[in-house]
Amino acid sequence: MIAEPARPGAKKYVLFDVDGTLVDAVDNQRRMWGEWARRHELDPDEVHRVALRTRPVETFAEVAPERDPQQCLAVLHELEDEDVRSGTYAAFDGAAGLLASLPSGSWALVTSNYEHRVRGRFARTGLPVPEVVVDAACVAEGKPSPVPYLLAAARLGAEPEDCLVIEDAPSGVRSGLSAGMTVWGVNAPVAVAGVHRHFESLRDAAGAILAFAHGPDRQGAPAAAE
Numbered sequence: 001m002i003a004e005p006a007r008p009g010a011k012k013y014v015l016f017d018v019d020g021t022l023v024d025a026v027d028n029q030r031r032m033w034g035e036w037a038r039r040h041e042l043d044p045d046e047v048h049r050v051a052l053r054t055r056p057v058e059t060f061a062e063v064a065p066e067r068d069p070q071q072c073l074a075v076l077h078e079l080e081d082e083d084v085r086s087g088t089y090a091a092f093d094g095a096a097g098l099l100a101s102l103p104s105g106s107w108a109l110v111t112s113n114y115e116h117r118v119r120g121r122f123a124r125t126g127l128p129v130p131e132v133v134v135d136a137a138c139v140a141e142g143k144p145s146p147v148p149y150l151l152a153a154a155r156l157g158a159e160p161e162d163c164l165v166i167e168d169a170p171s172g173v174r175s176g177l178s179a180g181m182t183v184w185g186v187n188a189p190v191a192v193a194g195v196h197r198h199f200e201s202l203r204d205a206a207g208a209i210l211a212f213a214h215g216p217d218r219q220g221a222p223a224a225a226e
Contacts, residue, residue, distance in 0.1 A: 013158040014102060014213050015149055015176070018111040020168040021186060021202065022095045023121050028087045032079045039075060040064055053171070055112065055142050080113075084120035091125040092187060094203030099128050102213050108132035108152040110165075110172075112142050132156055144171040146179035153179070164212050166205070167192070184208075 019025040033051045034044035042063055051059045060072040099107070107130050111118055115135040122129050134152045141147040153163050165176030165183045173192045176183040184197045186205050191198035199205035 009215075010159070010162045012106065012213050012215060013153065013156050013163045014107040014209060015110050015152050015163055015165050015181070016107065017165075017167045017169070017172045018109055018118055018121075019113060021166055021172075022092060022099075022109075022127060023089060023125060024092055025089050025121075028083050028089050031087075032076070032083055035079055036072075036076055037063075040067065040072070080117060084117045089121065089125070091127050092202040094201075094206050096126050096128075098202070098206045098209060099130075101210055105131065105156070106213055108134065108156055110134045110148045110152045110175075112136055112148075143169075144174035144178065146175055149176050149179040149181060153181075164209065166202075166209065167195075182212075 016022055019029070029051070030048055033048045037044040037047040047059070047063050050062050054062065056073060056076055057069055060067065060069045064072060109118060109130060109132070111134070113135060114137060115133050118133060118135065119129055121127075132152055132155045134148050134155070136142060139145075139147045139151060149163070149165060150160065153160050160180040163179075163181040165172070165179075165181045166186055167173045167176060167183060168185065168187045170192050173183050173185060173194050177194050183195050184199065184205060185192045185195035186199045186202045188198075189200060197205075197208070199208075
């Protein structure tokens with residue numbers, strides 16, 4: 001496990017997961033997968049359980065191996081796009097203020113979703129969108145592979161050891177750790193295995209995230225208890 005931060009004096013960067021970290025989309029995901037399951041005459045609870053730990057194509061292969069994965073994906077995309085237009089969801093408490101306080105060019109989004117959906121949700125929840133967004137279309141290997149976070153670092157011009165990953169899910173935590181980055185977990189009562197620090201909420205983590213991003217001159221900023 002790497003130390004945090006690794007290179008004192010170097011510019012620091014913060015890489016955020018989206019769903020479950022900045023945007024509360026748990027109920028939306030359950031509804032979408034439930035409707036997808038009903039359209040395919042499958043058990044909604046079982047499909048959602050599998051979808052929580054796998055990418056969509058892997059979910060299809062496990063719960064509906066006899067069906068055309070492209071057709072399955074088309075239905076899911078239809079449901080997700082409709083959710084962006086009409087679903088009810090919100091940013092986690094403190095997200096807007098945190099993102100607005102980060103130095104320009106020092107942060108990115110790394111999501112397993114698609115950028116147009118992220119932009120739609122951010123527009124509705126008042127969150128700013130950074131210059132760098134790494135989505136599912138950008139990479140051949142998604143989380144827990146290190147590829148998404150390494151690509152975000154490269155696009156920011158950052159070294160992995162100068163990056164802080166903010167995640168809520170085990171696959172994202174593994175992705176950040178395998179990329180050689182510092183990883184903090186948020187929005188969970190219990191720490192995900194491997195995280196360097198754990199915060200029960202994003203708001204609890206905000207002070208420490210800003211201190212990391214702004215460097216030594218902000219080390220006095222309030223940090224959440226671990």
